[in-house]
Amino acid sequence: MDAWAADDYRPLPGSGDPVRLHDTASGLSRAAARGPTASLYVCGITPYDATHLGHAATYVAFDVLNRTWRDSGHQVRYVQNVTDIDDPLLERAEQNGQHWAELAAEQTDLFRADMAWLRVLPPDRFIAASDAIAQITDLIGQLKDSSAVYDVDGDLYFSVRSDPAFGSISHLDDAAMRALFAERGGDPDRAGKQDPLDCLLWRRERPGEPAWPSPYGAGRPGWHIECTAIALEHLGAGFDVQGGGNDLIFPHHEMCASEAHVATGRPPFAQSYVHAGMMAYDGEKMSKSLGNLVFAATLRRGDTDPSAVRLALYAEHYRSCREWIDSSLDAAGQQLDRWRQAVRRPAGPDAIRVLADVRGRLADDLDTPAALRVVDQWTEQTLAGAGDDASAPGLVRDTVDTLLGIRL
Known part of the structure; x- marks a missing residue:
């Protein structure tokens, strides 16, 4: 599946x-x-609704990682999935009277447009779960060979206790895990399971649901095994960073890691697990169930400057849970205008230090608020008439463009 234009x-x-x-x-x-x-x-997204700014904050944060890695000399191998087989998508398609694949394609196209507008560099591989069925069923076979799979009324489950390291990402106790598992798509109370936390690998075919042939009968994959299979296929065990919002720490990233540990026998699944904070609006976490969403597409169609959106998202650290306040976009727009005024000046203070300092701040856990302060300081000095370096405005413009994705 194609991503979006670079x-x-x-x-x-x-x-x-x-x-x-x-x-x-x-x-x-x-x-x-x-x-x-x-x-x-x-x-990646579950494509049953438009991209909201909580999603945007996560993908922009990892875009900064991608840009900073490239600037430090790395080749970057970036993979992102689309969870186009999952209960929320099927439920929304039924509510809308749409075929699930039509809804998924429509919302994935909208996501692509939002990411291109925000100047997020595309992944090298952008893979729908429905295009990875062969890899998923092969991985289930590896887990079966490790005696980590059992059957409940035709559905296949992964035994999380088959991985001695289960729990080592989230560090939660069983009670907390069980509560989050129930809240985030799990079925801890299903009769017949060996452990309430065991997760679904393959759901046998039900009437009206999509299904694919497999060695385990017709059906569809569970959520966690999709990402595990795609990551192992395209990056291999021990890749550098698995990322996402902090609502994925448990169960999703914990389950993915355990499945990979058992299937490959070569932990870790990822060297580091990196998580962005949640975005709130009107005092509550942005969520489709609450409806308190600010959509990227709404801003895009309203001629909002995407650089102002990025600046507003950078104002707090990517790991912090924060609230989107409508006035923050106005403040970011004013900041952006001042930066643009400064880089249009014929000269300014030496910018080599600006480049070095922005690089240093971003290398330190993507500290965008500190990076913005560096550019703000140079901007104020330039607008006050300081400096006579004719190359400085151009270098600051390029620094902000390349490392922060902000067009001046």
């Missing part, structure tokens, strides 16, 4: 600093990549 990426002089990220599993700041090629898997 925007211009202008290399900067010199090379950026090695990136360090906060790893959820260890709680430590760790080197984000171990070799010349940096590998990243970011869990």
